[in-house]
Amino acid sequence: MRPEQGTMQSRAMAMAALMELLTDQPVIICNGFPSREAQKIADRPTHFYMIGSMGSAAAIGLGVALAKPKKQVVIFDGDGNVLMGMGTLATIGALKPKNFIHVVFDNEVYGTTGNQPTISNVVPLEKVAKAAGYVNVERVREREDLVYEFKDMLKKDGPSMLLVKVNEMVEDAGRVLLDPPDITKRFMQAIQ
């Protein structure tokens, strides 16, 4: 039994709450359901939807953040993705990009492939990030805490990680509609 089970919100609800607070920030969204859900909630040209290369969301975002130091870059990541590219937490912690906000929707499963468990139930990823050198890290569950902490991180120098415990519920969202080269082009134009 998961200790935090009970009143958790879905990832889509949490994501929608955060998207309300975003305007023209570049947002890198990890592959699988998170990209599909983000597209359904609000399809913005500043979204980079990943459809493959699992584990790379933070590294892609880091490249954007380093190249555009005046733009705040947001990553919508998952626990499976972070675990797969965990070395990148160290790269980010060492480089300390101030304009980097790493949101991790942690549902403790590989949702897109059938809810096989990850190991984030016993590995607190925000503590790994803190140890690696992230400046701000928070772990939240309730919607009001999520909104409060995210607003706070938008005002602070990062790198920051906001880990959001979410339930396993998935929105009925179709595949990412744009062709990948068009996602690249649209995103490039939007963040110029």
Place this chain on the structure above:
Amino acid sequence: MIESDAFVQALQDIGVDFFTGVPDSILGGIIAELMERRIYVPAVREDEAVAMAAGAYMAGKIPAVLMQNSGLGTSLNTIISLNAIYRQPCILIVSWRGQHGKDAPEHLVMGEVMEPFLDLMKIPYRTLTEKTAVEDLKWLAETFMKQRVPVALLITKGVVKGLHP
């Protein structure tokens, strides 16, 4: 032998303005020069470096990733399911360990299969030589701009000055 600073300058002259990667001894001189110029972002894995380069490209940079050829194996999925399908080019500066079967055991297989591997992956490549260096770099820039795919420049031992010549 090409001096490391001349090689780095030549890359900057063709427009490369974002450098990341994972070290190799053959690339040691180049990386030392990049670090001296404070333009090198060290990565912990080659696939991370490739993904970081993809982000930098989308933010307007012309990225180069330095790696040992073993890193091609590590980067394979990122090159396929990020760069290739999203049309995100990057310049791969790859050291050719295990060339002609003369190297430590861990380099021999990749050293032998690297060229057919690159062909199979549809990654255009050239091997840098001192004689053809100007053309090689011109080809690198043109292929990057025209084809919008990852393009590799292979560096064999002794062509660019290393840390311990």
